[in-house]
Amino acid sequence: MINILVIHGPNLNLLGEREPEWYGKLTLSAINEMIVQKSNSLGCKVRIEQSNSEGEIVDLIQEAKKWAQGIIINPAAYTHTSIAIRDAIVAVNLPAIEVHLSNVYKREDFRQRSFIAAVCIGQISGFGPSGYIFALEALFDFLNKEREDGDK
Numbered sequence: 001m002i003n004i005l006v007i008h009g010p011n012l013n014l015l016g017e018r019e020p021e022w023y024g025k026l027t028l029s030a031i032n033e034m035i036v037q038k039s040n041s042l043g044c045k046v047r048i049e050q051s052n053s054e055g056e057i058v059d060l061i062q063e064a065k066k067w068a069q070g071i072i073i074n075p076a077a078y079t080h081t082s083i084a085i086r087d088a089i090v091a092v093n094l095p096a097i098e099v100h101l102s103n104v105y106k107r108e109d110f111r112q113r114s115f116i117a118a119v120c121i122g123q124i125s126g127f128g129p130s131g132y133i134f135a136l137e138a139l140f141d142f143l144n145k146e147r148e149d150g151d152k
Contacts, residue, residue: 001045002143004136005064006035007057008050009076015101022102024128031129038133042140054082061088069143071096072135079104079114086115095142097135100125 008028011018016027032048039046047068051057057078064071071094078085079098089096098116103126117123121142124131 001043002070002140003045003047003068004039004139005060005068005071006032006046006048006132006136007060007071007073007075008048009057009074009078010052012074012076013050013052024101026129031132034129035132035136038136042136044136044140046136054078054084057082058084058088061085061092064094065092068094070094070139072099072132072139073097073116073120074099074101074132075116079116081115083115086119089116089119095139095146096120097139098123098125099131099135101128101131102126 012028015023015031016025028050035046035048049060051060057075061071071089073085073089073096075082075085075098079100096119098114098120100123104114105125114123122138124134124138127134
């Protein structure tokens with residue numbers, strides 16, 4: 001069984017009411033349900049967490065090394081500021097995909113810099129909640145290919 005950690009960063013608990021022009025009207029709970037449904041159809045297991053705390057996100061990433069094969073992370077504002085989250089992803093050596101609901105490259109200049117993207121296998125931005133589904137499919141496929149290549 002493939003296990004994947006999904007992390008939602010700061011302020012994503014306010015989805016549905018926070019800047020719907022950028023983040024849409026779906027709540028985090030509704031997005032999480034989409035993720036769970038997709039994971040069930042793929043045959044993998046997800047653990048979904050949300051935190052407004054940088055240190056807690058680092059702890060989640062470190063704990064994932066014990067049970068997960070990959071990480072999907074929307075670091076939100078920490079994307080542009082957190083070397084600690086970047087270093088945690090490197091330290092656990094798990095494939096990760098960075099997700100953003102909005103297209104960060106159509107936004108303010110400071111949002112176009114990610115400390116996280118360079119240590120991920122990919123980044124998905126601008127597709128709203130579907131970005132999490134795309135990331136789940138991509139990471140699942142990536143992990144299955146790694147598993148197949150390891151069996152050769």
